[in-house]
Amino acid sequence: MLYALMKEVRTIVVNRSAYADNDAEAxxxxxYLHDKGVFLVNVMSSPGAGKTTTLIKLINELKKKYxxxxxxxxxxxxxxxxxxxxxxxxxxxQIQTSGMCHLxxxxxxxxxxxxxxxxxxxxxxxxxxxxxxxxxxxxxxxxDVMILSIPEGDDKPLKYPLVFEKCDLVMINKIDTIEYFxxxxxxxxEVIKYRNKNSTIIPISALKGEGIDKVVSxxxxxIEAWRK
Amino acid sequence: MHELSIVMEVVxxxxxxxxxxxxxxxxSVTVEVGEVSGVVxxxxxxxxxxxxxxxxxxxxxxxxxxxxxAISYCEDCKKTYQTTRYAKExxxxxxxxxxxxxxxxxxxxxxxxI
Numbered sequence: 001m002l003y004a005l006m007k008e009v010r011t012i013v014v015n016r017s018a019y020a021d022n023d024a025e026a027x028x029x030x031x032y033l034h035d036k037g038v039f040l041v042n043v044m045s046s047p048g049a050g051k052t053t054t055l056i057k058l059i060n061e062l063k064k065k066y067x068x069x070x071x072x073x074x075x076x077x078x079x080x081x082x083x084x085x086x087x088x089x090x091x092x093x094q095i096q097t098s099g100m101c102h103l104x105x106x107x108x109x110x111x112x113x114x115x116x117x118x119x120x121x122x123x124x125x126x127x128x129x130x131x132x133x134x135x136x137x138x139x140x141x142x143x144d145v146m147i148l149s150i151p152e153g154d155d156k157p158l159k160y161p162l163v164f165e166k167c168d169l170v171m172i173n174k175i176d177t178i179e180y181f182x183x184x185x186x187x188x189x190e191v192i193k194y195r196n197k198n199s200t201i202i203p204i205s206a207l208k209g210e211g212i213d214k215v216v217s218x219x220x221x222x223i224e225a226w227r228k
Numbered sequence: 229m230h231e232l233s234i235v236m237e238v239v240x241x242x243x244x245x246x247x248x249x250x251x252x253x254x255x256s257v258t259v260e261v262g263e264v265s266g267v268v269x270x271x272x273x274x275x276x277x278x279x280x281x282x283x284x285x286x287x288x289x290x291x292x293x294x295x296x297x298a299i300s301y302c303e304d305c306k307k308t309y310q311t312t313r314y315a316k317e318x319x320x321x322x323x324x325x326x327x328x329x330x331x332x333x334x335x336x337x338x339x340x341x342i
Contacts, residue, residue: 009255011340012245018237018259018334101230133230136266162266194316194324 022137025105029112029140039223040112040123042141044163046156047129049149050173052080054206055124059088061216066121066223071095071111073103073128080126091115102133105140122223131156135163142226145169150177154188157195164195168222171215175203231271234334235279239286242339246285251341256290258338262331263298263312298331 017023033040045051052072059068070092072080081094095111097103103111108125117123125141127134146167148156151174157164164170170192178185189201200218204211242257261267273291280286298311302318303325309318311331316324 009340009342010249011338012249013338014241014245014336015338016241016336018234018241018336021237021241100233102233104233132266133233136230137233 022104026138026140029105029109038117038120039226040141042125042139042144044127044134045147046131049147050206051126051147052083054147056087057206057212059090069115069120069123072126073097101130102128102137103139104137108139131160131163135166143222147171147173149173150181150183154184157191161195164192169200172203173206176205176208232275235275239279253342254286254289255340258292260294260296260335260337262296262333264331265334296331299329300326301329302326
């Protein structure tokens with residue numbers, strides 16, 4: 001009879017976050033990096049905030065002390081990887097996300113395998129330029145940092161809470177242009193602290209080199225603590 | 229913008245569960261989405277409907293999308309309030325020592341299967 005052939009509908013209770021697999025993968029990746037003694041920094045910002053220029057300045061200082069690699073994530077193209085390689089001489093690869101607005105832990109691991117971390121101490125991951133999606137996915141990095149630039153305005157920490165909550169360091173770039181913009185530095189600092197009271201804020205001008213030394217010392221402190 | 233990635237995660241987890249439970253067909257998937265999870269419902273539904281077509285187990289599957297209200301708690305006056313209305317500042321005592329208690333997550337609640 002037909003009735004006998006009908007299968008019963010079952011309910012499977014899941015109660016699991018959609019991010020659970022990625023979070024677990026990210027934790028595994030951090031353990032792996034710790035074993036290898038490699039420090040991975042996830043750099044986030046809007047498009048045009050100065051990620052590549054800032055990285056070039058930082059790498060040229062930090063490469064005196066560490067063996068560095070850079071992974072550039074972009075939806076398409078490899079212009080950033082080429083500029084980094086040309087301006088710093090360090091090993092760099094481009095991760096094309098093929099339309100994806102962010103990197104997850106799996107893509108990050110694939111990138112690390114490709115760049116080969118066996119001869120590296122420090123890897124920068126330049127995430128896709130976007131303040132929303134990259135903050136949602138844990139990449140497995142040991143440190144999350146971001147760059148906010150003066151022309152973007154002082155209200156960004158109000159508009160994009162998550163990325164500011166997540167980042168340990170906020171570099172405020174293009175500080176040399178502050179007199180041309182309606183940017184209230186004190187107010188911005190207050191809102192960043194309100195999102196994350198433990199975050200460190202360092203004003204910089206990647207182009208002029210201002211504040212780069214402070215960021216370099218900040219990274220050295222973090223890297224040495226990670227290696228212990 | 230990242231709705232497609234979340235859909236892909238959901239589908240991956242559903243497929244895994246289906247394998248573990250010898251499922252021949254997934255009838256429905258129920259998700260609970262926080263109001264401040266950063267997910268746009270319309271984008272999520274579009275991405276889900278596109279993704280399910282590419283999967284034999286899920287092609288007739290229905291989606292139950294439940295929105296979870298965002299609620300914050302005030303450490304000073306111990307009251308709770310609607311986050312989307314008052315944000316970080318408590319509407320009762322104006323303290324900013326507040327934190328979100330619900331509304332941020334994206335949960336796969338349950339699936340109905342044959």
